[in-house]
Amino acid sequence: MTTMDVLSEQIAGITLEQDSTDNSSEASDYYETRRTSKNVNFARLEKGLLLFIYIHETTKDTLHLETTLWDRRACINVIKDGNCSKSREQCHREHEVLYRQPKICLFWYTQSCKHQTNCRYSHYFDALSQYHHYIFTTTDNMICKLIRFVRNFAGHYIDSAIKDTDDVQELHKEIVVLMVHLVHGLSRKRTDSIDHLNLFLEATTIKQLVSQDNLLKELEKSYKIPDVFFQSNVNFTTHWYKHGCSKRLIDFKQISPEFQTYFNNVFIGFYEGRLRSRGAPIAWN
Numbered sequence: 640m641t642t643m644d645v646l647s648e649q650i651a652g653i654t655l656e657q658d659s660t661d662n663s664s665e666a667s668d669y670y671e672t673r674r675t676s677k678n679v680n681f682a683r684l685e686k687g688l689l690l691f692i693y694i695h696e697t698t699k700d701t702l703h704l705e706t707t708l709w710d711r712r713a714c715i716n717v718i719k720d721g722n723c724s725k726s727r728e729q730c731h732r733e734h735e736v737l738y739r740q741p742k743i744c745l746f747w748y749t750q751s752c753k754h755q756t757n758c759r760y761s762h763y764f765d766a767l768s769q770y771h772h773y774i775f776t777t778t779d780n781m782i783c784k785l786i787r788f789v790r791n792f793a794g795h796y797i798d799s800a801i802k803d804t805d806d807v808q809e810l811h812k813e814i815v816v817l818m819v820h821l822v823h824g825l826s827r828k829r830t831d832s833i834d835h836l837n838l839f840l841e842a843t844t845i846k847q848l849v850s851q852d853n854l855l856k857e858l859e860k861s862y863k864i865p866d867v868f869f870q871s872n873v874n875f876t877t878h879w880y881k882h883g884c885s886k887r888l889i890d891f892k893q894i895s896p897e898f899q900t901y902f903n904n905v906f907i908g909f910y911e912g913r914l915r916s917r918g919a920p921i922a923w924n
Contacts, residue, residue: 663888665863666809666816669848679811681798683844687818688793690839693909695790698902702783705771707733708764709780715745738770773901778893781869782824785817785889788868795875802878809882813865815844823858824891825902827923831855834922838914839906861890 707713714732716723719741727734744760746752752762767775774780792814801807819836828835833854836845848854863886873879910921 663861663863664857665886666812668857669816669819669854670812671849678808679815679844679847681811683841683847684811684814684818686841687815687822687839687844688789690909691786691789691818691821692793693913694902694905695786697905697908698786701901702773704735704737705774706780706783707736708738708771709774709777711748713738715743715748718743718748719745738764738767740765773898775895775897776893778890779895779898781889782821782894782898784869784871785821785864787871788873789814789818789821791873792875795873797875800876800878801880803881806878806880806882810880813868813880815840816848816862817864817868819845819848819854820858820862820891822906824894825899826906827903829923832922834920838910838919838922859892861888863888 708718712733713736714723714730714734716730717732717734717736718738721739723730723732723734740761742761742765744752744758744762747758747760747762752758752760755762774783798807801810818840822836822839826835826839833845833851849857865880866885866887867873867880869887910919915921
């Protein structure tokens with residue numbers, strides 16, 4: 640078993656709702672010391688939204704089969720035996736999945752297993768590196784969901800659907816800080832620098848946040864993200880976001896090296912193809 644397989648086994652049992660006692664931060668912590676940051680208008684989001692449209696469209700086909708496994712959308716029979724007696728339409732599960740594990744626990748994969756540690760079947764993805772190239776941790780998969788959400792938000796957000804101005808402002812701040820985390824976690828960068836944030840996001844948006852030193856300290860913590868951001872079926876024509884909503888933790892330090900390398904190259908591709916010709920300075924060594 641490789642080091643990455645061991646890591647995957649350790650992480651597999653971790654629920655998405657991580658321990659709330661962890662040293663963590665949330666969007667308000669990134670604005671609390673700046674008087675000028677009272678309002679964040681939609682225009683401050685647009686540069687980042689265009690970036691994540693590109694990232695989602697560039698990566699979705701490559702990552703599709705691997706997210707299918709992690710999202711529990713794959714047919715358990717295909718995972719166990721390589722085939723299913725039902726057609727794709729009859730099964731209602733994805734049959735196009737690369738992963739194979741004969742001893743995986745059906746109940747653990749599809750919902751939950753009452754036997755827990757006493758179960759004689761596997762409650763983790765074994766030998767994952769034999770089948771996957773990019774997604775090896777729960778955090779990797781959570782990031783895929785968040786990239787999808789930002790892309791959907793960019794294409795379908797209707798500001799008039801959310802009637803409460805406080806909700807709109809909190810939502811804009813949540814989107815900004817989420818994009819800051821994603822860029823910081825996935826892009827190449829210099830140590831103790833936020834040049835990469837100013838390169839890929841609106842510089843005036845970054846200036847609204849806490850000072851550089853405090854920003855870098857906050858980015859080292861686990862981060863609380865609204866639960867609704869992980870949903871794939873948000874109805875943007877409704878009042879779908881309310882401040883004070885439930886959140887879950889994500890630890891960006893749990894990104895796997897393979898996932899990190901893949902997205903490093905995607906960000907470099909965006910810079911080379913969209914920003915370099917406009918005279919944008921490179922943000923890494």
